[in-house]
Amino acid sequence: MECRPLGASGAQVSRMGLGTLSWGTGTDAEEAANQLVAFVDAGGTLVDTADVYGDGESERILGSLLAELVPREDIVLATKAAARRESGPFGGGASRGSLLAALDGSLRRLGVDHLDLWQVHAWDPAVPIEETLSALDHAVTSGKVRYVGVSNYAGWHLATAACGMRTTRIVSTQSEYSLLERTPEREIVPAARHHGVGLLPWAPLGRGVLTGKYRSGTPADSRGADPAYGGYVDHHRTDRAGRIVEAVATAAEGLGTSPLAVALAWVRDRPGVVAPVVGARDATQLAGSLAAEELTLPDAIRAALDDVSKPDGDAAPTRATDATDRNEASP
Structure with missing residues (x-):
C-alpha cells in the first residue's frame, strides 16, 4: 500500500487507515484480529481508535492484538480523547486535566508507552483553546505522544488550533468526507492545506x-437494520444521495470494479487527503476496501462524480490536475 506524509511532518502513513469504531460492540476480538492481520498484510499502517469506542473496549482489544499478534512497530497507532463531557472535578471534555488523564487511560488499555498520533476528538467550547493546546504540547514533550491532531473541528477551529501550538504542531484533522458529504471543501480543506495539516476522512x-x-x-445484516446505527445510516439516505449512488454504480460497472472501490478512490485522491479511515464489520468487508488500492479513477469519471455530487448552491468544484497536487497535505 502506498504511503503519504502525515501533514507537514516527517511521519509516513498508509493512504488508507483502519477504523475500529465497532470493535468490542459489533466486532468481537477474533474478527478484529482477522481485520488487523489482513490490513497489515496489505501494507496498511495507520490504525485509528478512540477512548470512547465501546467504552474503551476497542482500545483494550487493539492492545491485546499488539501484544500477541501484530508487532507494535508495524503500525502507526492513533487514538482520540475528549469526545464527551463528564462529571468530576475536571469536567471531562477538553480540559487539561481531563485530557491528560484520558491519555494515561488510553496508554494503559493499549498496553503501550507512547502513541504515534493523539487526537482531540471534538471542539469543546467550555474550555479555553489555550488550555486544550497546552495539554497537547505537554503530551509530546513528555514523550507519551509523537504527533497530535484534532477531529471534528470546523475550519476556524482548526485554524485557531494550528496557530496556537507552542512547542509542536497539529499534523492531522479528521472530518466526515465523502461523495455524499463534501462540506469540508468549503473551509476545513482550505484551512488544513494552508496550515500543513493532513486530512483523515471518516x-x-x-x-x-x-x-x-x-x-x-x-x-437485514446491515448497519441500517441495526437500531443502534439505523439513524446514522439514514442521514445519507436521501434523493440526492440516491442520484450519487447510481452514478457511482454506473462508474463501477464501466470500470469492472465495485461501487465501494470507486467511492473510496474518489475521496482518497482529493486535495489534502492523506488517508480515508475505513471501518468494517468483518474481514470480508475490509477486503473490498483494500481492493480500492489498485484503482485510480480516470479523469472523465472523476469529473462526472464531481459534478453529480456537487453540493446544492456550490459553484463547480475545482479539480486537482495531477496526482501530486491531489495527494499533498499542504500548499
Whole structure:
C-alpha cells in the first residue's frame, strides 16, 4: 500500500487507515484480529481508535492484538480523547486535566508507552483553546505522544488550533468526507492545506450508503437494520444521495470494479487527503476496501462524480490536475 506524509511532518502513513469504531460492540476480538492481520498484510499502517469506542473496549482489544499478534512497530497507532463531557472535578471534555488523564487511560488499555498520533476528538467550547493546546504540547514533550491532531473541528477551529501550538504542531484533522458529504471543501480543506495539516476522512463510504447495498432496501445484516446505527445510516439516505449512488454504480460497472472501490478512490485522491479511515464489520468487508488500492479513477469519471455530487448552491468544484497536487497535505 502506498504511503503519504502525515501533514507537514516527517511521519509516513498508509493512504488508507483502519477504523475500529465497532470493535468490542459489533466486532468481537477474533474478527478484529482477522481485520488487523489482513490490513497489515496489505501494507496498511495507520490504525485509528478512540477512548470512547465501546467504552474503551476497542482500545483494550487493539492492545491485546499488539501484544500477541501484530508487532507494535508495524503500525502507526492513533487514538482520540475528549469526545464527551463528564462529571468530576475536571469536567471531562477538553480540559487539561481531563485530557491528560484520558491519555494515561488510553496508554494503559493499549498496553503501550507512547502513541504515534493523539487526537482531540471534538471542539469543546467550555474550555479555553489555550488550555486544550497546552495539554497537547505537554503530551509530546513528555514523550507519551509523537504527533497530535484534532477531529471534528470546523475550519476556524482548526485554524485557531494550528496557530496556537507552542512547542509542536497539529499534523492531522479528521472530518466526515465523502461523495455524499463534501462540506469540508468549503473551509476545513482550505484551512488544513494552508496550515500543513493532513486530512483523515471518516465515513468515506457515506456511512455505507455509497457501497450500493441500500439501493433496493435495507439488508437485514446491515448497519441500517441495526437500531443502534439505523439513524446514522439514514442521514445519507436521501434523493440526492440516491442520484450519487447510481452514478457511482454506473462508474463501477464501466470500470469492472465495485461501487465501494470507486467511492473510496474518489475521496482518497482529493486535495489534502492523506488517508480515508475505513471501518468494517468483518474481514470480508475490509477486503473490498483494500481492493480500492489498485484503482485510480480516470479523469472523465472523476469529473462526472464531481459534478453529480456537487453540493446544492456550490459553484463547480475545482479539480486537482495531477496526482501530486491531489495527494499533498499542504500548499
